[in-house]
Amino acid sequence: MLFNSLSYFLFLPAVFLLYWLVFNRSVSTRNLFLIVVSYFFYACWDWRFLFLLVFSTLLDYFSGLKIEACTTSFSRRMWLWISIGINLGLLLTFKYFNFFIDSFNSLLSQLRLPVSHWSLKVILPVGISFYTFHGLSYVIDIYYRRIRAERNFVTYSLFVSFFPLLVAGPIERATHLLPQLREPRKFNYEMSVDGLRQILWGLLKKVVIADKCAEFADPIFNNFTGYGGSTLFAGAVLFSVQIYCDFSGYTDIATGSAKLLGFNLLRNFNYPYFSRSIAEFWRRWHISLSSWFRDYVYIPLGGSKGGKFRTVRNTFVIFLLSGFWHGANWTFIFWGLLNALYILPSVFGGSNRQYLDIIAADKRYPTAKEALLVVRTFLLILIAWVFFRSETLSQAFSIVGRMFSRSFFEAPLLPNKAILLLACIPLFFLVEWLGRRDEYAIQRLSLNWSTYWRWTLYLFFSSLVIYFLGSKNSFIYFQF
Numbered sequence: 001m002l003f004n005s006l007s008y009f010l011f012l013p014a015v016f017l018l019y020w021l022v023f024n025r026s027v028s029t030r031n032l033f034l035i036v037v038s039y040f041f042y043a044c045w046d047w048r049f050l051f052l053l054v055f056s057t058l059l060d061y062f063s064g065l066k067i068e069a070c071t072t073s074f075s076r077r078m079w080l081w082i083s084i085g086i087n088l089g090l091l092l093t094f095k096y097f098n099f100f101i102d103s104f105n106s107l108l109s110q111l112r113l114p115v116s117h118w119s120l121k122v123i124l125p126v127g128i129s130f131y132t133f134h135g136l137s138y139v140i141d142i143y144y145r146r147i148r149a150e151r152n153f154v155t156y157s158l159f160v161s162f163f164p165l166l167v168a169g170p171i172e173r174a175t176h177l178l179p180q181l182r183e184p185r186k187f188n189y190e191m192s193v194d195g196l197r198q199i200l201w202g203l204l205k206k207v208v209i210a211d212k213c214a215e216f217a218d219p220i221f222n223n224f225t226g227y228g229g230s231t232l233f234a235g236a237v238l239f240s241v242q243i244y245c246d247f248s249g250y251t252d253i254a255t256g257s258a259k260l261l262g263f264n265l266l267r268n269f270n271y272p273y274f275s276r277s278i279a280e281f282w283r284r285w286h287i288s289l290s291s292w293f294r295d296y297v298y299i300p301l302g303g304s305k306g307g308k309f310r311t312v313r314n315t316f317v318i319f320l321l322s323g324f325w326h327g328a329n330w331t332f333i334f335w336g337l338l339n340a341l342y343i344l345p346s347v348f349g350g351s352n353r354q355y356l357d358i359i360a361a362d363k364r365y366p367t368a369k370e371a372l373l374v375v376r377t378f379l380l381i382l383i384a385w386v387f388f389r390s391e392t393l394s395q396a397f398s399i400v401g402r403m404f405s406r407s408f409f410e411a412p413l414l415p416n417k418a419i420l421l422l423a424c425i426p427l428f429f430l431v432e433w434l435g436r437r438d439e440y441a442i443q444r445l446s447l448n449w450s451t452y453w454r455w456t457l458y459l460f461f462s463s464l465v466i467y468f469l470g471s472k473n474s475f476i477y478f479q480f
Contacts (some may be wrong), residue, residue, distance in 0.1 A: 216235070241425055
């Protein structure tokens with residue numbers, strides 16, 4: 001059930017009305033209702049993998065209880081590693097098994113040794129990376145005594161399976177979401193209106209911008225040998241906008257849907273393309289994943305303590321893991337490596353903690369230096385996105401090589417609609433710039449307008465969404 005589909009437009013209002021008007025006797029009743037609709041939501045993708053979601057929930061629920069009940073450090077560590085081992089074992093099997101087999105066969109082939117072409121024919125369960133990381137953070141937090149184990153199985157099950165974040169995040173923390181699941185919830189009109197506004201903005205980013213960018217970016221990447229540097233550069237720009245609007249649009253719809261039910265989810269994007277450095281970009285892009293690797297991998301490995309060598313080593317570890325998390329392809333691993341190389345100068349120079357606030361927070365315009373830093377950062381990220389989007393490393397290197405050839409100065413071979421889209425993209429980022437101090441761009445943009453003009457804006461955005469809704473393209477991060 002896609003967020004940008006008619007079925008979800010029918011599903012969400014039905015859940016909203018039943019949740020507030022019918023299943024309102026107690027917290028447990030509402031939570032149980034949300035579990036049922038969340039499992040239905042997941043079953044609409046592929047009901048065969050419901051058992052995997054149930055098994056993961058049971059595993060981490062009982063592991064958490066065991067870890068908390070153990071009286072010796074050995075037994076606590078044993079139950080922690082049982083949970084981690086099984087969770088990662090399932091993730092590696094379903095997501096990476098064929099990658100390892102193919103890579104091993106490729107190595108044997110290069111060594112002129114007999115090659116086995118056997119592989120495991122499995123479908124990647126949607127959302128497995130996200131709900132696995134939910135469970136891992138939960139048991140690790142219990143192990144380090146940051147939280148107590150959740151006794152109520154219904155509450156914990158909803159933490160893992162809550163439908164707005166089940167398929168593509170954000171990756172929630174038990175410390176943030178579990179307390180909200182335990183508390184009684186009263187309908188909040190302002191919060192619900194804010195949720196609807198955020199859903200509208202997310203749909204506009206996904207349906208009107210991301211899907212249209214994909215319409216022109218995909219043919220360029222799929223037929224890259226027939227294009228020169230300027231066209232390939234335009235394709236890279238379109239994909240950079242596509243992946244941002246696609247994933248942040250999903251997050252806006254998920255967060256807005258949760259607000260309709262009285263929940264606040266973790267923020268996942270904070271205007272990353274206005275970043276002045278790579279380090280700032282990663283504090284603003286896919287925040288829930290970046291902070292997960294920081295808290296559960298980087299810091300336990302020693303973080304930035306113990307000298308530059310350990311800091312560099314740990315930096316490479318988390319970026320390579322981030323690349324590997326995104327998919328079973330060497331392009332993702334190289335993408336992670338490239339971002340690690342990008343961030344090294346700031347690590348050595350001690351400037352990776354610069355720019356903690358949004359650009360021009362107290363001003364209307366950035367300085368010339370800030371604008372140049374933003375452009376430089378975007379260009380570096382754009383090159384990295386070429387590797388992320390490409391099917392193979394050779395394709396990515398070929399595209400980057402052509403982008404920096406003489407053909408970059410030739411007129412791009414783009415249809416008029418693509419040129420018009422490229423011309424309209426700055427208008428989108430202008431709206432983002434005006435709303436950069438808020439959670440999402442139009443959160444307060446029109447609140448001081450008259451009712452007539454505010455509703456005119458909402459109707460205009462809604463009309464655009466309805467007009468472009470026909471494609472119903474899947475979200476990019478569903479494959480992760």
